Amino acid sequence: MxxxxxxxxxxxxxxxxxxxxxxxxSFTIDYKKNCFLKDGxxxxxxxxxxxxxxxxxxxxxxxxxxxxxAGLDAIQIYVPWNFHETVEGIHNFTGDxxxxxxxxxxxxxxLLVILRPGPYICAEWEMGGLPAWLLQRNNIRxxxxxxxxxQAVTNWFxxxxxxxxxxxxxxxxxxxxxxxxxxxGSYYACDYNYMRHLRTLLRVFLGQDTVLFTTxxxxxxxxxxxxxxxxxxxxxxxxxxxxxxxxxxxxxFEPQGPLVNSEYYTGWLDHWGDEHAMVDTQxxxxxxxxxxxxxxxxxxxxxxxxxxxxYWNGADHDTRFxxxxxxxxxxxxxxxxxxxxxxxxxIRDVIKTFKSIPLGPMPPATPKFAYGFxxxxxxxxxxxxxxxxxxxxxxxxYPLTFEELKQYYGYMLYRTSLPRDLAEPxxxxxxxxxxxxxxxxxxxxxxxxxLERDTVLVINVTGQQGDIMDILxxxxxxxxxxxxxxxxxxxxxxxxxxxxxxxxxxxxxxxxDGAIAAGWPHTVSLHNGTNGPSTGPSVYMGxxxxxxxxxxxxxxxxDWTKGQVWINGVNLGRYWPTRGPQQTLYVPGPLLSATLPNxxxxxxLEEAPVHTRVLFMDRPLLKAKAAKS
Numbered sequence: 001m002x003x004x005x006x007x008x009x010x011x012x013x014x015x016x017x018x019x020x021x022x023x024x025x026s027f028t029i030d031y032k033k034n035c036f037l038k039d040g041x042x043x044x045x046x047x048x049x050x051x052x053x054x055x056x057x058x059x060x061x062x063x064x065x066x067x068x069x070a071g072l073d074a075i076q077i078y079v080p081w082n083f084h085e086t087v088e089g090i091h092n093f094t095g096d097x098x099x100x101x102x103x104x105x106x107x108x109x110x111l112l113v114i115l116r117p118g119p120y121i122c123a124e125w126e127m128g129g130l131p132a133w134l135l136q137r138n139n140i141r142x143x144x145x146x147x148x149x150x151q152a153v154t155n156w157f158x159x160x161x162x163x164x165x166x167x168x169x170x171x172x173x174x175x176x177x178x179x180x181x182x183x184x185g186s187y188y189a190c191d192y193n194y195m196r197h198l199r200t201l202l203r204v205f206l207g208q209d210t211v212l213f214t215t216x217x218x219x220x221x222x223x224x225x226x227x228x229x230x231x232x233x234x235x236x237x238x239x240x241x242x243x244x245x246x247x248x249x250x251x252x253f254e255p256q257g258p259l260v261n262s263e264y265y266t267g268w269l270d271h272w273g274d275e276h277a278m279v280d281t282q283x284x285x286x287x288x289x290x291x292x293x294x295x296x297x298x299x300x301x302x303x304x305x306x307x308x309x310x311y312w313n314g315a316d317h318d319t320r321f322x323x324x325x326x327x328x329x330x331x332x333x334x335x336x337x338x339x340x341x342x343x344x345x346x347i348r349d350v351i352k353t354f355k356s357i358p359l360g361p362m363p364p365a366t367p368k369f370a371y372g373f374x375x376x377x378x379x380x381x382x383x384x385x386x387x388x389x390x391x392x393x394x395x396x397x398y399p400l401t402f403e404e405l406k407q408y409y410g411y412m413l414y415r416t417s418l419p420r421d422l423a424e425p426x427x428x429x430x431x432x433x434x435x436x437x438x439x440x441x442x443x444x445x446x447x448x449x450x451l452e453r454d455t456v457l458v459i460n461v462t463g464q465q466g467d468i469m470d471i472l473x474x475x476x477x478x479x480x481x482x483x484x485x486x487x488x489x490x491x492x493x494x495x496x497x498x499x500x501x502x503x504x505x506x507x508x509x510x511x512x513d514g515a516i517a518a519g520w521p522h523t524v525s526l527h528n529g530t531n532g533p534s535t536g537p538s539v540y541m542g543x544x545x546x547x548x549x550x551x552x553x554x555x556x557x558x559d560w561t562k563g564q565v566w567i568n569g570v571n572l573g574r575y576w577p578t579r580g581p582q583q584t585l586y587v588p589g590p591l592l593s594a595t596l597p598n599x600x601x602x603x604x605l606e607e608a609p610v611h612t613r614v615l616f617m618d619r620p621l622l623k624a625k626a627a628k629s
Contacts, residue, residue: 025170030042032256034295036258044297045176046292047072047114048067048301049075050067050075050076051078051125052099053078053083053097058590060102060105063334065109069360070357071357072111073111075303078118078121078123082126084160085156086131088152100167107167114176114179115177115178117157118130120142120143120181122182122314124314124328125314127485128182128479128485130142132489134149134152140486145191150194153198154197157202157205161202164206168207178202179262180213180231181214183215185217185219185225187225215263216236217236220249227253234250234254236265236301239287247261259291259294259297264299264301266300266330266331266333267332268330269328269330273322273579276331276622285350288351289353300347302328302332305336306336307326307328307336308324309571310573312477313326313477323437323477324477326585329620333347336622338366344362345362366551368553368619369552371547371616374614374616376613376614378608381445382536382538382539383537388520388521390510395506398505400490401490402490410512412472412490412508414506415468415507418463418465419497420465428459430458434491435453436473436475436488437453438450440605440606441461443463443469445470447533447537472605473490516601534608537603537604539603540608541602542602543598546595549594551589554616555575556584556614556615556616556621557614557615558611559611560577560602560614561576561606562578565585566600566601567592568599581624583621586620602614
């Protein structure tokens, strides 16, 4: 058996040009000669993953050109459902979400596209790309033939897929193949009826001739549950895997057709508290060369990672909840800021030994600038800013989740009063591990400490009967992989104070992003006494004065603890230098003004430094030694 498998590998993509070629554009699979055919000719692709949702629209063309000049034939992209339909029934394909403009730029650049429309994408993205509003349906079984889930998916694909049809290669566009779901074999459900439904939807909207494929991890179990008749089975693996064994496994599920590694890992992701992940350049290059010499088709994941701006980072949950950091640099060939790296040059050197690559120099790194220190001033603590950041509270005897209140991302404040005097420190307990994901506790405006999912389930508080207890709950990103993706946020179970179950809650969904996008707090004058204590959730503001440059830069929050940053109304993402490894936030130059003041807003959740200054540097710092979690 293995001799025949190796024979297949040897012959892969070694077919001769077809005779009597038609002028009609086509992209197909030649199962007899084990290769793709593009316009009837044998075709072996080298591709790289890039996520338009992690890169500002202004830089799309720059990144695509660098990928083209590296010798890539194609790019591979995910479509994050929740990025385009954050609120049910409201679809956004404008600005940084203009998928068709991105496809057009890729087409103009000369890059083919391997489309991965989901509906689930993983990608270390919030809830794996699934919209949080799905969780309003009680007991919904995601990624299965559950009726509610299938209806939502069908509605979404009925919006998305007609937009993609003109971009199919056969229709004059650049999409050569389309993935069905994503690494489905890694999910516990193993629901073939669900996969059949997706196959039917894609065939209805994209036609019978579009190459549909699956991608799964390099194990028999994953390949068994993730593959389906009529969908071409591909595999993914990194530098630590035996290439021959991995392709042998693909051959057991696809005895004929091209060899494909749909995710060849050039790097890896970081969680808060990890060491910064790095993958050796020589190992990446050697593995790529070996696969190309076998005739295999390779997509490198990632070719540029980009940034988890705002609240879009995902999380893992194996033994405990582990959120992904803001940077998605991934140690990829193009850095988080899109700069060519040594790894990029090594990969280009490999590619040009197998095929012609475009002539000319690699486009340079975008300019960077160290703007220096900026002083911030305290605006106030969150509890004192509710009139600005929220509408009327929702009242409930017991706490409600984010999803029940349609507060899908960010923060919500839960308020109740102490039921009795607490002269001695009294335990506030989350007995069912019901804090999702961090809860910052204050009594009468005085910060008491925090509860954290899976790790800190008890803190002590003091106060008097009737004192106001505020609990600001932070959604740190929903689980994006595995069996825990039904990841409700907020207080999902009761809290107990001593012997008392806390009741009679007021819940304030906070629209911090909306207020800041409208110009707050820079549109108001600060009142006296706003400096106050530096502990507890508080907002700070400052201004980066114009310098005649609007270049990329990196924001370092020396001695700040944990929080969120906005510049000119744009949410840069989370910072957490005390946990690490990431120490700087990427600030794309197009967000800045060279001639007008640049507004900086910081939400510090735990404790701000006495100096309240931040630093703009000309280089990132992503691999400081992580503190213990």
